[in-house]
Amino acid sequence: MSDAAVRRFERLATEPMIATGGPVGLRGTWGSLRAVLAHRELLGLLVRRDIKARYKDSVLGMLWTLINPIIQLLIYYLVMGQILGAAKGLDEFAIYVFSGLTIYGLFSETLSGSTASIVANAGLVKKVYVPREVFPLASSGSALFTFSVQLLVLLVACFVVGSPPITPNLVYAIPSILLVVVYAGALGILFAGLNVYLRDVQYLTGILLMIAMWASPIVYGWNMVQDVFQRYSLPAWLLEVYTNNPLTLAVLGFHRAFWMSGGPQDYPAGMAVRMAVALAIGLVLFWICQRAFARLQGNFAQEL
């Protein structure tokens, strides 16, 4: 036997035997976390792969990341704002719409990307073992990249067409982003697992995203909703439900951070507390979704 072989055997003999399935319960969460951390380089490469491959062979390349939201912005600004008159109560409507669209875009891209991620990486899931959480997480990563580019554009736009958003309110952007990342990540990881078994989930996600967009004050104002609730004397708790939707909170937070024309009447009371509570619930939701995903992932390779 060669020396290399002897050394290898000695080293192997000291290593513990590890079950391929992995432990369950709370220790399972810890285990999943550790497995993902151990593969963080892979995660980084997957994000880079997503970004690189997305605009490969296109002349404009990364510019496409900007063209979509700008066209969207133009349509909402012209059609919703000027023709339908939503801009009447909202000064600097362009900034208003764009800040809402930017944070909604993060939610939308994270959720739709994560949902499709396992099926899209079927070749890998079936043939090599890596912690499967890396695929939805990589989708979140590339969505965050797109988001950061758009955020840059938003900042430039604020300086050029609006007022510089240099106020203490700018910190509201941070919990907004956290809320979207946690909720979209949680739902994304759950949907990614479910989508393997039922492909309907990805179409369902499309519908959910459409509803989510119109159910949050992106192209209209929060006070418009308040007015409607008062006019039809709908119960107050319904407005609370509408307001405490985490995406609504995130959009409102972004408005508060980047849209300088708003006054106190444009926002619900106690936003900081609402956001903190939503974030706490979101983290619990994330844990539940991760556990569900861990249960679902055992049969991925045969279902794909």
Place this chain on the structure above:
Amino acid sequence: MIDTAFATSGDGTSPDVVVIDSVSKRFTLRKDNSLKERVVTLGRRGRSHAERFDALTDVTFSIKAGSTIGLMGTNGSGKSTLLKVIGGIIDPTSGSVQRRGRMAALLELGAGFHPDLSGRDNVYLNAAILGLTKEQTDAEFDAILAFSEIGDFIDTQVKFYSSGMYVRLAFAVAVHTDPDLLLVDEVLAVGDEAFQRKCMDKIHEFQREGRTIILVSHSAAQVMEICDEGVVLKNGEVAFIGSAAEATRVHREILEGKRKMVAEAAAVEAEKPVVQNATIRSVEVTDGNGGVTEEVEPGDDIEIVIMVDHPHAIDMWNSSISIDTPTGQQVFGTGTKRLDTIHPAMGSGSTTIRYRISHVGFAGGQYFVNAEISDENRSAWDVKWQGAMFSVPIEFRQTGTVYSNADVAIG
């Protein structure tokens, strides 16, 4: 030397790398794969829509460090499933697999290659999937590039690669990840001959370094060449564990049994009763004078003696023989059909067939004799694989399987 036997666990030199403990895997095949169908077939009817299939049943064995295992079996016998369970890609329904050391799986070459990225990017991506850090990949990159023989194409998108280049790059990455355990699933058959040779050399190097290799293969020759041990699966159960040569024999018998079963099923279909017409009792190699021999020299005359039992009277019938190398390559074969004759009809009893082969020209090595008997229309009655064995002394003046006298001169 490599520790070859499963049984020698007491020597303490090579630890277990993989312990498979009563692993079963049941697949549930559903035919309704959309929400609508799922709702429509809810409850009892839903269950009847699901089909169960036991891919693995109570598989238990362990693999020692440094051994090379060939997993064999017919299509659908569960060998690929077992490999995936070992690799952690599929969770077993019951039982457990325990493993240690770094593992690399070559279940499909280039799994994880992204067509739009350059070869270089894909090397880093694939290495990360197999568990290497960026620094480790940096250190190995030149070796990977050299092994793959990709050259300047490394910065081209892999979608423009030929299938050979693709395979070479993927294999190069996998073998440079310093695995303790390498899983290979029928992927070595790709690439040109020179590269296949290179892969084999690499595998032999791995064996010297005490790495463990688990190989799924249909090729008896490949298993004989590489593996120390063979595991034969049949319908999801372990049919045989032992030396590679024995395992290939068992695998062949199972294949033959399957062929017979298909033939019998076809006969039943045609409502013809199947009677066991005749069986081969033994196959022997004798020298020209009737004495059984295992040593044959080039130029000898030999006789292959086949004893056939036929409890019933038989019509006209045929027989054939073939001679194989240990790697399964046929070097000689003949039979009544080729010799333009046929055995006559006979009453019940037993018969001896003698094939006389004069001035044999086999080169040094080991040879196996297979025999087959069949009816008038050459539909098989019985086959004896490796019914007899003989060896020819190694002649250092030549290689190959054919003996010839050779000289060399100038002018």
